[in-house]
Amino acid sequence: MSVPGNYRSIDFMITPAPTVEAVFELLRAVIDPELGADIVSLGMVPEVTVSPAGDVQVGIKLTIGGCPLRAQIKKDVESRVAVHPGVRTVRIEWGEMTSDERSQVMTKARWNAREHAPATAVPTTTRVLAIASGKGGVGKSSVTVNLAAAVAAQGFTVGVLDADIWGFSVPRLLGIDEPLEAQRVQGSDKPRIIPNELPVARALGTHGKPGLLKPGLLKVVSTGFLVEEGTALMWRGLMLTKAVEQFLHDVEWGELDYLFIDMPPGTGDVQMGLARMLPRTDLLIVTTPALAAQKVAARAADMARRSFLRVCGVIENMSAFTCDHGESYALFGDGGGQALAEQVGVPLLGRIPLEAAVAAGGDDGLPVSLTGEGAAATEFRKIARQIIEEVAPPTNMAGCSARMLNLVAAALDAHDGA
Numbered sequence: 075m076s077v078p079g080n081y082r083s084i085d086f087m088i089t090p091a092p093t094v095e096a097v098f099e100l101l102r103a104v105i106d107p108e109l110g111a112d113i114v115s116l117g118m119v120p121e122v123t124v125s126p127a128g129d130v131q132v133g134i135k136l137t138i139g140g141c142p143l144r145a146q147i148k149k150d151v152e153s154r155v156a157v158h159p160g161v162r163t164v165r166i167e168w169g170e171m172t173s174d175e176r177s178q179v180m181t182k183a184r185w186n187a188r189e190h191a192p193a194t195a196v197p198t199t200t201r202v203l204a205i206a207s208g209k210g211g212v213g214k215s216s217v218t219v220n221l222a223a224a225v226a227a228q229g230f231t232v233g234v235l236d237a238d239i240w241g242f243s244v245p246r247l248l249g250i251d252e253p254l255e256a257q258r259v260q261g262s263d264k265p266r267i268i269p270n271e272l273p274v275a276r277a278l279g280t281h282g283k284p285g286l287l288k289p290g291l292l293k294v295v296s297t298g299f300l301v302e303e304g305t306a307l308m309w310r311g312l313m314l315t316k317a318v319e320q321f322l323h324d325v326e327w328g329e330l331d332y333l334f335i336d337m338p339p340g341t342g343d344v345q346m347g348l349a350r351m352l353p354r355t356d357l358l359i360v361t362t363p364a365l366a367a368q369k370v371a372a373r374a375a376d377m378a379r380r381s382f383l384r385v386c387g388v389i390e391n392m393s394a395f396t397c398d399h400g401e402s403y404a405l406f407g408d409g410g411g412q413a414l415a416e417q418v419g420v421p422l423l424g425r426i427p428l429e430a431a432v433a434a435g436g437d438d439g440l441p442v443s444l445t446g447e448g449a450a451a452t453e454f455r456k457i458a459r460q461i462i463e464e465v466a467p468p469t470n471m472a473g474c475s476a477r478m479l480n481l482v483a484a485a486l487d488a489h490d491g492a
């Protein structure tokens with residue numbers, strides 16, 4: 075008689091295996107630190123199975139196979155699920171996302187980041203474009219100032235943030251050396267940093283009559299305005315991000331259609347900081363035409379994945395140079411821009427030839443895109459137009475009202491003149 079009773083008391087002591095829903099709930103505590111959200115809401119857990127004896131199998135899809143966070147995710151999944159008393163074993167079935175799934179996850183991560191981003195002094199209507207590359211010396215700074223100037227020449231107010239805190243070159247490339255000033259502005263208890271301003275004459279033949287339309291303006295901020303050129307800045311990673319943070323926070327940017335950010339070489343802290351502070355930043359990746367840039371391509375794509383910033387285009391720089399006799403010389407190889415664009419799955423916005431005028435414009439502090447007649451200047455202006463019209467149209471122009479007003483003004487002017 076005592077046997078059935080014993081069985082019953084053992085039944086009560088064994089905790090039943092968790093339900094599949096309960097395991098999903100536990101997994102919500104596992105955060106992908108790079109994507110800043112839990113693995114369940116990111117869609118990284120396609121399946122969970124639980125046997126009656128408490129053996130749990132968790133399917134995890136990584137954004138890429140060789141994800142460096144794999145070991146950490148494994149540890150977190152095992153420890154989170156194992157806390158449930160009904161669990162006997164935990165096994166992970168690894169998988170890799172398809173490119174569609176990956177882009178969905180990135181969209182979610184971007185959305186999460188935007189929800190939690192701290193406030194900055196950059197207006198919400200500003201289109202933010204960061205110019206980055208997989209390696210140094212490929213022309214990021216030259217591309218930044220030339221595109222910023224060419225966009226400003228279409229009548230826009232364009233910020234240039236030199237995020238290359240150590241190796242700043244924007245002041246020289248734009249021929250500005252005034253120190254930055256701080257001023258008290260209305261509505262702020264602390265003095266605010268006022269960017270250096272550089273008016274840009276409106277380019278001819280763009281949207282209506284030149285004299286009628288407002289000129290463009292560059293608003294420039296760089297550590298180069300705070301220290302002498304050649305001064306070694308011994309700043310560590312944390313301070314680098316702090317400096318960029320301060321430029322986003324404490325600069326009185328005011329009205330701004332675009333913000334171009336010249337990224338430092340390398341892929342580390344500054345980009346992650348930017349992703350946290352301004353997650354709506356779009357990346358333009360600069361590459362040389364060398365086909366051996368595959369490694370660089372992989373690094374650039376990985377950099378974008380880690381910071382989940384959207385890559386909106388590739389620009390090839392130092393492309394084939396054509397001499398006065400029409401002969402073309404591909405000094406730095408051929409096809410690298412196209413290969414990178416295909417690998418990342420974004421358009422190749424242009425190929426800027428290797429041309430002495432680009433370097434000379436940099437030395438003179440006058441971007442070649444403003445006045446140059448050569449192929450490089452023309453290509454810079456073409457890319458600037460693509461940015462304005464397709465890649466990152468200005469937010470204020472969304473309803474085309476500003477453009478329409480310009481057209482109406484031009485028409486009235488033509489009428490008056492007739």
Ligand SMILES: Nc1ncnc2c1ncn2[C@@H]1O[C@H](COP(=O)(O)OP(=O)(O)OP(=O)(O)O)[C@@H](O)[C@H]1O
Binds near residue numbers: 212391426427433
């Ligand atoms: N299309 C071009 N034709 C000729 N020279 C160029 C071209 N693009 C850039 N250069 C020159 O190449 C050098 C490196 O360019 P730049 O400083 O813009 O590169 P970067 O990627 O910003 O470098 P870093 O990684 O050090 O910041 C400069 O001397 C610049 O004048």
Ligand SMILES: [Mg+2]
Binds near residue numbers: 214216337
């Ligand atoms: Mg640079």
